[in-house]
Amino acid sequence: MSANLLEFRNVTKVFRIGGLIWGTRLVAVDDINLTLGKDKPSILSIVGESGSGKTTLARILLRLHEPTSGEVFVDGQNVFDPKTAMSGKDYYRFVQPIFQNPFETFSRRKPVDTYLFDTALKLGIASNRQAARDVVAEALTSVGLDINLVAGKYPNQFSGGELQRISVARGLIPRPKLIVADEPVSMIDASLRMNIVNLFLELKDKYNVSFIYITHDLSTAYYVSDHIAIMYRGNIVEYGPSDQILTNAAHPYTELLLESVPMVGKKWKRDLKPPEMELKEYQASACKFAERCPYVRPICRETMPPLVQISDIRRALCYKPVDYEPGRTTIAPEKIATLT
Amino acid sequence: MLKLKDLRAYYQTPRGTVKAVDGVTFDIRENEILGIAGESGCGKSTLLKVLYDYVQPPLKIVSGEYKAEMAQNGSKVTLGPGEVRKYWWQFISYVPQGSMSVLNPVVRIENQFFDAVSKSHDMTNKNQIRERVAQYLKELELPVEVLKSYPHQLSGGMKQRVLVALGTFLHPQIVLADEPTTALDVVVQKGILLMLTEVQARMKNSLVIVSHDMGVHYQITNRMAIMYAGKLVELGPTEAIFNDPRHPYTQLLIQALPRVGDQTQRTGIAGRPPSLLDPPAGCRFAARCPKVMDRCRHEEPAFLEVAPDHFVACHLYN
Amino acid sequence: MGKLNFRIKVGIFLLAIFIILGGILPFFSPYDTRSWNVVPRNLQPSAEHWLGTNNLGQDTFWLLTMAIRNSLIVGLIVATLATTIGVLAGLLAGFVGGIVDRILTLLMDVFIVVPSLPILILMASLLQGRASLILISFILVLFNWPWPARQVRSIALSMREREFINTARFSGSGTFTILVREILPYVFSWALANFVNTVLVAIATESGLAVIGLSSLEQSTLGSMIYWALQHQALLGQRWWWIGSPVVAVILLFVGLFLLATGVSELSAERRGHQYA
Numbered sequence: 001m002s003a004n005l006l007e008f009r010n011v012t013k014v015f016r017i018g019g020l021i022w023g024t025r026l027v028a029v030d031d032i033n034l035t036l037g038k039d040k041p042s043i044l045s046i047v048g049e050s051g052s053g054k055t056t057l058a059r060i061l062l063r064l065h066e067p068t069s070g071e072v073f074v075d076g077q078n079v080f081d082p083k084t085a086m087s088g089k090d091y092y093r094f095v096q097p098i099f100q101n102p103f104e105t106f107s108r109r110k111p112v113d114t115y116l117f118d119t120a121l122k123l124g125i126a127s128n129r130q131a132a133r134d135v136v137a138e139a140l141t142s143v144g145l146d147i148n149l150v151a152g153k154y155p156n157q158f159s160g161g162e163l164q165r166i167s168v169a170r171g172l173i174p175r176p177k178l179i180v181a182d183e184p185v186s187m188i189d190a191s192l193r194m195n196i197v198n199l200f201l202e203l204k205d206k207y208n209v210s211f212i213y214i215t216h217d218l219s220t221a222y223y224v225s226d227h228i229a230i231m232y233r234g235n236i237v238e239y240g241p242s243d244q245i246l247t248n249a250a251h252p253y254t255e256l257l258l259e260s261v262p263m264v265g266k267k268w269k270r271d272l273k274p275p276e277m278e279l280k281e282y283q284a285s286a287c288k289f290a291e292r293c294p295y296v297r298p299i300c301r302e303t304m305p306p307l308v309q310i311s312d313i314r315r316a317l318c319y320k321p322v323d324y325e326p327g328r329t330t331i332a333p334e335k336i337a338t339l340t
Numbered sequence: 341m342l343k344l345k346d347l348r349a350y351y352q353t354p355r356g357t358v359k360a361v362d363g364v365t366f367d368i369r370e371n372e373i374l375g376i377a378g379e380s381g382c383g384k385s386t387l388l389k390v391l392y393d394y395v396q397p398p399l400k401i402v403s404g405e406y407k408a409e410m411a412q413n414g415s416k417v418t419l420g421p422g423e424v425r426k427y428w429w430q431f432i433s434y435v436p437q438g439s440m441s442v443l444n445p446v447v448r449i450e451n452q453f454f455d456a457v458s459k460s461h462d463m464t465n466k467n468q469i470r471e472r473v474a475q476y477l478k479e480l481e482l483p484v485e486v487l488k489s490y491p492h493q494l495s496g497g498m499k500q501r502v503l504v505a506l507g508t509f510l511h512p513q514i515v516l517a518d519e520p521t522t523a524l525d526v527v528v529q530k531g532i533l534l535m536l537t538e539v540q541a542r543m544k545n546s547l548v549i550v551s552h553d554m555g556v557h558y559q560i561t562n563r564m565a566i567m568y569a570g571k572l573v574e575l576g577p578t579e580a581i582f583n584d585p586r587h588p589y590t591q592l593l594i595q596a597l598p599r600v601g602d603q604t605q606r607t608g609i610a611g612r613p614p615s616l617l618d619p620p621a622g623c624r625f626a627a628r629c630p631k632v633m634d635r636c637r638h639e640e641p642a643f644l645e646v647a648p649d650h651f652v653a654c655h656l657y658n
Numbered sequence: 659m660g661k662l663n664f665r666i667k668v669g670i671f672l673l674a675i676f677i678i679l680g681g682i683l684p685f686f687s688p689y690d691t692r693s694w695n696v697v698p699r700n701l702q703p704s705a706e707h708w709l710g711t712n713n714l715g716q717d718t719f720w721l722l723t724m725a726i727r728n729s730l731i732v733g734l735i736v737a738t739l740a741t742t743i744g745v746l747a748g749l750l751a752g753f754v755g756g757i758v759d760r761i762l763t764l765l766m767d768v769f770i771v772v773p774s775l776p777i778l779i780l781m782a783s784l785l786q787g788r789a790s791l792i793l794i795s796f797i798l799v800l801f802n803w804p805w806p807a808r809q810v811r812s813i814a815l816s817m818r819e820r821e822f823i824n825t826a827r828f829s830g831s832g833t834f835t836i837l838v839r840e841i842l843p844y845v846f847s848w849a850l851a852n853f854v855n856t857v858l859v860a861i862a863t864e865s866g867l868a869v870i871g872l873s874s875l876e877q878s879t880l881g882s883m884i885y886w887a888l889q890h891q892a893l894l895g896q897r898w899w900w901i902g903s904p905v906v907a908v909i910l911l912f913v914g915l916f917l918l919a920t921g922v923s924e925l926s927a928e929r930r931g932h933q934y935a
Contacts, residue, residue, distance in 0.1 A: 104821040122830025190553040193610035216525035223598040260530040262555030
């Protein structure tokens with residue numbers, strides 16, 4: 001049996017935008033390889049701008065999109081192979097989502113708790129209404145809410161932060177092994193984000209559940225995750241343990257993200273190259289970041305950069321770590337400490 | 341340039357009176373970037389509407405003073421509520437949140453410029469306007485193709501830049517930006533904020549930025565106002581506020597931000613702000629304040645100067 | 659009641675009159691309205707015969723109540739069946755998509771494009787007055803289900819992408835449950851407005867057929883009452899009560915239904931936050 005909770009193998013997703021004749025191909029996700037181990041629960045952040053493909057990747061994992069090519073394995077089973085894939089309800093007991101917009105996550109016309117009761121009853125966690133109530137109450141308590149204050153109320157009676165917590169509570173009910181959180185705090189005030197993010201850390205240990213945390217905000221990603229994958233226009237350009245990446249970034253794009261976070265304590269350098277009209281970048285057949293890269297060399301614009309194995313747990317898609325020499329995919333160990 | 345004194349602006353709704361701005365005193369000075377910070381629902385967007393003289397029923401200025409001083413042909417003209425709106429785009433302009441549908445979806449961007457300009461200025465020659473606009477976009481490093489595009493062809497970040505260009509094209513003396521970077525990702529956000537600061541540095545006018553993100557305020561503002569439940573709780577130079585935050589709410593706001601490279605335990609602020617329909621007696625932050633005293637629940641703290649140009653409304657300093 | 663707007667109030671008031679006239683009173687009718695010559699002919703309105711009597715020896719008032727009753731029955735049956743079928747079809751087509759959608763949309767388009775009135779006239783004239791109201795109702799259902807179906811389909815289509823549908827799936831709900839518990843609430847007000855409208859269309863079509871003599875000749879409806887009146891020269895003979903009362907009844911009934919339908923649309927638009935429907 002596979003030792004991996006989750007594995008993306010050469011996953012690519014191509015969309016056609018525009019019509020059948022005049023439309024263009026949009027490679028949203030480009031040959032992604034990513035694994036999440038089973039040995040202990042962990043949090044993997046997938047960080048990128050809008051258009052990086054991170055949301056598409058999350059939705060493939062949630063079976064809301066099918067990959068154009070490549071395979072996705074969850075607990076060793078191929079998710080999209082009709083012969084071996086888990087059935088709907090089994091899958092929902094394994095993987096649960098948290099969506100970005102807390103006000104769209106629930107129907108405005110129903111009390112929010114109906115979704116929690118449904119999850120408990122329909123996924124077989126509780127066999128009757130009374131037992132379900134206990135399950136729902138426990139789930140709400142674990143996110144810091146009281147069932148008596150939640151029961152019977154409609155979404156517009158809660159704040160965004162509260163609704164996200166309810167969303168987390170609902171996702172916890174079937175005791176999934178994996179929770180996919182798609183930008184869960186983007187629509188919440190900056191000062192309240194830590195409440196939700198801290199919750200992930202707590203629940204990871206308490207319930208033995210791993211998280212895939214999709215975000216564009218590096219600071220919360222750094223705070224909460226064990227590993228980070230940085231995505232740019234469909235590729236993973238850097239991957240590794242979060243503290244290593246963020247203190248010693250290998251890829252210029254990671255540097256750019258780090259510089260762009262409005263941090264208290266360090267003022268920005270006032271230099272920024274504004275992006276071109278976005279569509280041009282998607283169709284590049286060389287390094288997609290070349291136009292914006294401060295370290296760009298001619299070779300970057302000619303061929304796709306190699307996947308450099310920086311250490312056995314870190315990799316980056318860039319020419320810079322290998323001194324722009326084509327064909328090299330490893331770097332000398334002494335050089336690892338001074339990548340940036 | 342614009343002064344508010346004990347201003348109260350309420351919404352009259354069927355459910356009751358929403359006291360969105362409840363006794364706010366501050367001013368907007370020349371050549372500065374002023375930030376207004378606070379959680380959602382604290383009244384900052386309403387405050388911005390009041391500043392912009394966009395007060396329409398059910399919103400009404402109930403009491404207090406609103407005075408603007410416009411520079412015109414070398415001298416200063418005093419304007420009151422109802423008069424400032426005659427000088428929209430020229431004296432004062434408003435940059436809304438780009439993710440909302442504020443741009444007419446069936447009109448090309450260049451025509452949106454025409455609409456804005458022709459209403460307020462004497463320029464009516466379209467070619468002239470087009471040239472001036474293209475010139476201005478180049479200065480702001482916006483690609484010229486933007487002019488011929490429709491709003492849906494632009495990304496969120498690009499739309500926001502266009503709105504900034506629209507709002508600053510006529511060189512107004514005050515620019516109000518309402519959450520200009522919410523719903524945009526960090527790289528785009530930085531670009532927009534730097535664009536705003538560059539425009540301000542060049543025109544030497546005043547920029548007011550409303551945002552719930554303290555990090556944004558730290559990066560680009562000179563002075564800051566912190567709002568809570570319709571009232572100002574702290575006001576002062578940005579450096580002073582971050583180095584020496586006086587009000588417990590300000591302290592919590594700063595502390596709630598995670599920093600890269602620092603994995604110390606951080607907590608968000610617990611609880612929810614009080615409803616503006618029925619605010620509690622005494623200090624409105626009392627229910628969530630870690631330093632609350634008995635006095636806080638009965639008596640509203642006064643807005644006092646505790647250091648040069650640094651004001652706080654808190655009983656700890658009284 | 660305060661929340662209901664002016665249109666709904668007037669509409670309900672008018673329809674209430676008709677429901678009493680058509681739903682309750684016929685049980686008290688002292689005459690069998692299908693027989694002729696039960697009372698003296700051509701009497702003017704009096705205390706005994708409120709609208710007088712007609713050329714066939716029938717009491718006009720009680721004939722009218724029976725006509726209203728039958729017309730309402732036709733309208734209600736057609737509207738109920740057409741709306742139910744239409745809503746179900748629309749939900750399936752919009753939400754499930756794929757081949758189901760293609761087939762259903764084709765059916766919808768066929769029955770919208772093909773004009774119903776000529777078909778009805780053709781069929782009725784072939785059967786020469788032996789067409790029962792049931793048969794006519796059935797055909798009316800066939801031509802009326804696509805209208806609510808199309809509306810509901812586009813609502814279901816737009817709702818398919820909403821995030822809470824995904825939440826419902828991850829909560830274990832199956833497709834049918836989602837259709838009924840997530841999407842149907844949004845569709846309900848459209849369905850109601852459509853229902854009322856279909857009542858109007860059904861009665862109008864049947865009356866139209868009846869006036870030209872192609873509806874059922876045995877059961878009297880508002881239209882057939884007009885038909886018989888015309889046949890017996892009511893206009894020339896100035897028998898105003900006989901021909902006038904069904905015409906006025908038809909007009910008032912339609913006004914009532916129209917006001918109710920548009921009132922309901924306005925109300926649901928207001929609820930969603932728009933000023934005008």
